[in-house]
Amino acid sequence: MISRIDLRGDALPEGPALRDLLPRADFDVSAALEKVRPICEAVHHRGDAALIDYAEKFDGVKLDQVRVPAAALDRALEELDPAVRAALEESIRRARIVHREQRRTSHTTQVVPGGTVTEKWVPVERVGLYAPGGRSVYPSSVIMNVVPAQEAGVGSVALASPAQAEFNGLPHPTILAACALLGIDEVYAAGGATAVAMFAYGTESCPPANMVTGPGNIWVAAAKRYFTGLIGIDSEAGPTEIAILADETADPVHVAADLISQAEHDPLAAAVLVTDSVALADAVEKELEPQVAATKHIEDRITPALAGRQSAIVLVSGVDEGLRVVNAYGAEHLEIQTADATAVADRVTNAGAIFIGPWAPVSLGDYAAGSNHVLPTGGCACHSSGLSVQSFLRGIHIVDYTRDALAEVAHHVVTLAEAEDLPAHGAAIKARFEWKVPGK
Numbered sequence: 001m002i003s004r005i006d007l008r009g010d011a012l013p014e015g016p017a018l019r020d021l022l023p024r025a026d027f028d029v030s031a032a033l034e035k036v037r038p039i040c041e042a043v044h045h046r047g048d049a050a051l052i053d054y055a056e057k058f059d060g061v062k063l064d065q066v067r068v069p070a071a072a073l074d075r076a077l078e079e080l081d082p083a084v085r086a087a088l089e090e091s092i093r094r095a096r097i098v099h100r101e102q103r104r105t106s107h108t109t110q111v112v113p114g115g116t117v118t119e120k121w122v123p124v125e126r127v128g129l130y131a132p133g134g135r136s137v138y139p140s141s142v143i144m145n146v147v148p149a150q151e152a153g154v155g156s157v158a159l160a161s162p163a164q165a166e167f168n169g170l171p172h173p174t175i176l177a178a179c180a181l182l183g184i185d186e187v188y189a190a191g192g193a194t195a196v197a198m199f200a201y202g203t204e205s206c207p208p209a210n211m212v213t214g215p216g217n218i219w220v221a222a223a224k225r226y227f228t229g230l231i232g233i234d235s236e237a238g239p240t241e242i243a244i245l246a247d248e249t250a251d252p253v254h255v256a257a258d259l260i261s262q263a264e265h266d267p268l269a270a271a272v273l274v275t276d277s278v279a280l281a282d283a284v285e286k287e288l289e290p291q292v293a294a295t296k297h298i299e300d301r302i303t304p305a306l307a308g309r310q311s312a313i314v315l316v317s318g319v320d321e322g323l324r325v326v327n328a329y330g331a332e333h334l335e336i337q338t339a340d341a342t343a344v345a346d347r348v349t350n351a352g353a354i355f356i357g358p359w360a361p362v363s364l365g366d367y368a369a370g371s372n373h374v375l376p377t378g379g380c381a382c383h384s385s386g387l388s389v390q391s392f393l394r395g396i397h398i399v400d401y402t403r404d405a406l407a408e409v410a411h412h413v414v415t416l417a418e419a420e421d422l423p424a425h426g427a428a429i430k431a432r433f434e435w436k437v438p439g440k
Contacts, residue, residue, distance in 0.1 A: 001288055002259075002271070002306045004281070006315045007325065018328040019379065025268040025310035027238040027378060032222035036193040040226055043197035048204045054194045059162055061169040061189075066198075067205045068170055068187040076176035087367070088139060088178055094370035095147040102389035103151060114405035118398040124232065126156035126207065127392060128199030130214030131175050133162040133191060136265070138215075139178035140367050144374050144387060145214050146182045152392035158206065159184055160198065162191025192216065196223035200231045213387060215374055234387050238377040239268035239310070242362055243331035243351075245322045245344070246275045250337035251358060252283035256291050258335060258361050259284070263305035264297045270310035272329065274322045281313045323347050330381035333362040352381045407433060 005021065012018055042050040052063045077085075108118040129145040132138050142159065149157050159179055161171035170176065171189055179187050188206060190198050200223075202208030211232035212224065221236040242262035244255055259271040275281055292302055305311060316322045319338055326334055330350035338344050341357045348354055352375030353365055366373050374387035385391075410429045417425035429435075 001292070001303070002285065003309075003312045004315060005312045007321070008276075008315050008317045012316075012321055012324055015328075018324065022314065022325065022329050023270065023272060023310050023312040024378070025239045025270055025308065027218060027221075027268065029218060029221050029225055029236055029238075032218045033225055036219055036222045036226060039193045040197040040200070040223060043194055043203065044201045051188075051190050051194050051198060051203065055163045055169070055189065055191075058194075059169075059191060060165045061163045063163060063169045063189060065205065066188050066190055066203070068176065068189055070185055072170055073176050073180045073185060073187065076173040077180040079173065080177040084174065085177070085181070088143065088181055091140065091143050091368050092147065092181060094368055095143055095372070096151065098370035099148045099151040099372070099389050102148070104390070104393060104395075112405050112408060114402035115409075116400045118400070120396045120398055121393045122396055123153040123155070124210045124392050124394065125154070126209045126211075127154050127158070128195070128206075128209035128212045129157065129159045130195055130212065130216055130220060131159060131161040131171070132214075132216050132220075133164060133172055133175065137172040137174050139172075139174045140373065141215060142175060142178040142182065142184075144372050146179075146184055148372065148387055148389045149213075149392050150182070152389045154392050156186075156207075156209075157184055158186040158188065158199070158209065160188040160190040160195035162195075163189035192219040193223035193226075196220060196227060200227040211392070213374065213391065234374060234391055235376050235380060235384060236378075237374070239270060240265045241270040241272070241310075241332040241377055242335065243270075243272040243274060243326050243329055243333070244335040244337060245319070245326050246273060246277070246280060246335075246337040247319055247322075247339060248277040248280055249339045250275075250277075250280055252280060252287045253291075254358055254361070255280070255284045255337060256287035258363075259306070259311075260288070260291055260295060260302060261361070261363050262333065263302045263311070264295065265301065265305075267301050267304035268308065268310060269301070269305040270308075271306055272312055272314060272331070274314045274316060274325050274329075276316050276318045276322060278315065281315060285313065319344060326351070330376075330379040332375045332377045332381065333365065335360075335362060350382045352376045352386050403432075 051066045055063050104121040106120045131141045161175045163169045199209040199212045213234035215237045224233040263271045327350045332352040334351040335355045336345045345356045365371050372387045376384040414426035
């Protein structure tokens with residue numbers, strides 16, 4: 001059901017050579033880019049009419065309008081299962097606790113007497129958020145996008161999710177109910193590349209946004225790449241990943257369950273176990289069979305995900321070598337199930353989020369840990385972070401110098417300007433003084 005990669009024995013290679021030995025899904029955003037280009041440009045030139053046409057083509061629904069009526073949001077919340085509502089409210093409460101602590105405040109540094117630099121943090125003016133809708137419904141992704149944007153102080157927040165034929169062309173009612181709980185009343189029935197294009201260009205019903213965030217399929221990732229430069233994006237999210245670094249102390253039942261939990265997202269989902277224990281590897285492999293057989297989505301998602309080239313059990317010589325492997329892999333979600341897991345986790349440098357010990361599974365982070373589940377995939381955790389309040393803030397430097405403070409450093413500025421053969425830069429300084437370079 002799942003392959004093995006044996007990295008014991010010989011010394012592990014460094015950098016890219018080690019990454020090349022590890023499993024990873026094929027996710028060709030460049031090829032998808034050419035397919036989304038005409039879709040994006042159709043939305044640019046035809047606006048809502050293009051969105052309506054693509055909803056019929058891709059989602060099988062004939063829309064009268066793209067924006068979801070306020071009454072539909074209210075109705076979705078009224079009809080929401082009370083247990084689901086309570087769970088969403090608790091998820092929102094915990095996410096707000098964590099993200100509120102991420103707020104930044106302006107700070108002024110005195111560089112010299114009379115010379116200061118202030119860093120002011122300003123939220124993005126308008127964001128478009130995306131909540132996927134396809135194999136599954138993700139109200140949790142609504143929370144993970146909306147809460148940090150709100151806590152950052154974004155003034156205008158809109159959300160898009162695909163139209164659903166089952167619900168008369170509206171997004172899934174649980175998505176709508178989550179929006180209502182969060183106070184988001186600007187919601188659009190638009191999916192994939194069309195939603196990103198709607199936010200990037202704007203249409204008759206939807207003003208353009210400065211930034212688009214949220215997970216999605218390859219078409220969403222390709223559209224984000226297409227619009228990079230015109231709008232800000234969070235990341236080009238690929239298929240979900242879980243890596244588990246475990247030793248002989250780990251419970252194979254837990255490990256197998258956690259691998260399966262991410263495999264059920266998508267047939268391209270990655271499930272990777274890194275361990276120095278052959279006994280654990282054997283036990284996990286044995287445990288996968290009955291657990292997979294007892295769950296849902298076996299044929300369409302879980303089995304192809306576990307059997308795919310992106311999933312494997314990686315055998316290493318010890319926990320130190322395992323750390324090198326998981327740091328090279330840069331997983332979206334990384335569980336540490338080893339002896340002294342906290343100390344081991346402290347040595348991890350590349351991961352979207354780290355889950356320590358047997359009582360912090362990835363599923364907790366997906367819904368109710370308070371952390372954000374919109375995280376870098378495809379090894380991007382080696383250079384990028386997950387979604388947070390900072391994602392929606394811009395740092396602006398404010399420079400305030402007196403005449404005396406400028407005079408003190410003027411000759412250095414002029415010298416550097418002339419060293420770079422930019423004499424007009426120096427002239428802008430000289431124009432403020434009766435100029436004479438010290439020592440000349």
